[in-house]
Amino acid sequence: MSVENLRKARRSHVVAYTEFTRYYKSFPFALYCFFEGEDSKYYGIRIKNIAKPRKYFFLPCGGKNGVLKIYQIISSEEYYKTSKTAYFIDRDFDESIYKKDLDSIYETPCYAIENLYTSCQCFSEILRDEFKLVDGGEDFLKSIQLFEKLQTEFHDAVSQLNAWAACQKDRNVELKMSKWSICKFVKISLDGITKSYSLEDLHAKVKTAVVLTSDEILDKEKELREKDPQKSFRGKFEIEFFLKILRKFREEARKGNPIYFSEKINVLLSLSDGNTISELSQYAETPSCLITYLNQFCDV
Incomplete structure (x- = not known):
């Protein structure tokens, strides 16, 4: 078995359930939190600050289906009827679980937790906190204006991509998008965002993709854009864009480029790919529904 497969096995819902049953024997009063994967990097501090459990366990389940399976198993067993169990999943492009009255599970009000960072x-x-800019100051307002412009351009550029992916999801096509980089589809700079893909490119990337009509894609684009694209578009793409733009701002701030900043700023954020969810967690939104x-x- 490969290292990656071993990691996946350790995060499976079967392992999570086994650990839950073992811990529960000693700590029946604890709060047991089941996540798709490493989402505790976002939820963890919020669980501690809001629920304030005396003891807690964070259990990854190897994906959304894993969390749903764990919920079905535990909720069907009389022995665990009084257990304190919390379940967390991303909405994705799926129909909301709340339409199935699964109120015991928390579902993000946006595509995924990544959207809450962007x-x-x-x-x-x-x-304000990392660039030390004064709220309402010239550099601050100029940066906000540029960010809003670039994010709008980004959403225009990836609208078709998101609609295509959502349509494929509706047709039960497995896209395996976890390793897709947004840089393969758009060019990102502080000068502007440029689309660099076509529908033909997308079909070439996924051989099993269903051929869609232009009307189908346009209808799905309209549906997604009726909501805020920053919330309804794929979270991994949103946070990758956000991270790349933030790095470019950091670079110009450190240089003190007068086009963007009036003086040099020593921004200490590392902004590494693998640590974004943890590093920026304090800045991410906490939806009222999560509270x-x-x-x-x-x-009590």
């Missing part, structure tokens, strides 16, 4: 509000807070969900687990 709003203009998050960017503003990073400018409501976690409040039910507060120890």
Whole structure:
């Protein structure tokens, strides 16, 4: 078995359930949190600050289906009826689980937790705390204006990509997009965002993709854009764009490029690919629905 497959095996819902049953024997009062993967990097601090559990366990389940399977197993067993279990999943392009009355599970109000990191509000807070810019100052306002412009251009560029992916999801086509980089589809710079893909490119990338009509894709684009694209578009693409733009701002700030900043700024953020969710967690949004969900687990 490969190293990657071993990692996946350790994160499976079967392993999560086995660990849960073992821990529960000693700690029946603990809060057990089941995640798709490493989502505790976002949820962890919020669970501690809002629910304030005396003891807790974070258990990765190897994906969304793993969390749903764990929920089905535990909720069907009388022995665990009084257990404190919390379940967290991303909405993705799927139909909301709340239409199936699965209120015991928390589903993001956007595509995924990554979307909670990429709003203009998050960017503003990073400018204040990490770039030390004065709220309302010239450099601050100029940076916000540029970010909003670039994010709008980005959404225009990836609208067709998101619609195509959502349509394929509707047709039950497995895209395996986890390793897709947005840089394969758009060119990102502070000068502007340029689309660099076609529908033919997408079909060439996924041999099993269903051929879609232009009307199908346009209808799906309209559906996604009726919501805020920053929330409804694929989260991994959103945060990759956000991270690349933030790195470019950091680079220009360190140089003190007068086009963007009036003086040099020593920005200490590392902004590494593998640590973004942890490093920027304090700036990510905490939706009111998450607060409501976690409040039910507060120890009294």
